[in-house]
Amino acid sequence: MTPRRLYGRFALAEAVTWALLILGMVLKYSGISESFVPVFGMLHGLVFLAYCAVTCLVWVDLRWPPAVGLLGLASSVVPGATIPFERRAARAGLLMGGWRLAPGGERPRTVAERLLAWSLRSPLLAVPAGLAVVAAVASVLLHLGPPVPRG
Numbered sequence: 193m194t195p196r197r198l199y200g201r202f203a204l205a206e207a208v209t210w211a212l213l214i215l216g217m218v219l220k221y222s223g224i225s226e227s228f229v230p231v232f233g234m235l236h237g238l239v240f241l242a243y244c245a246v247t248c249l250v251w252v253d254l255r256w257p258p259a260v261g262l263l264g265l266a267s268s269v270v271p272g273a274t275i276p277f278e279r280r281a282a283r284a285g286l287l288m289g290g291w292r293l294a295p296g297g298e299r300p301r302t303v304a305e306r307l308l309a310w311s312l313r314s315p316l317l318a319v320p321a322g323l324a325v326v327a328a329v330a331s332v333l334l335h336l337g338p339p340v341p342r343g
Contacts, residue, residue: 203278
């Protein structure tokens with residue numbers, strides 16, 4: 193899977209889960225049901241964290257300038273903004289080509305590049321490890337409490 197395809201899928205998933213969370217809030221505040229917000233909120237939170245992780249992986253591999261990487265991360269905060277960001281990045285050629293650090297590619301130099309190169313060499317280990325990291329971060333955030341104080 194190319195960086196462009198992977199990034200496009202996560203950008204779409206992040207936007208869709210934003211829409212589901214907003215739908216859940218509409219249903220809650222219109223008095224229909226409050227039960228959708230926790231489900232859609234958790235789903236969106238997990239996809240949000242995964243999108244941020246994928247943004248960092250693509251940023252490292254494709255050597256995005258810091259401003260582009262930070263804008264990619266910031267686009268996840270605005271509902272639906274990940275899709276236009278991904279499309280602009282693709283049009284600008286920022287998602288071109290395969291994985292630079294894949295086996296047979298460039299030799300990694302930094303710690304982040306070494307981690308990404310290992311992930312590309314060992315996807316059957318890297319995917320569960322990435323899911324575990326996302327779950328751990330989500331657990332810590334849940335323990336800290338909701339993003340908006342209750343009451």
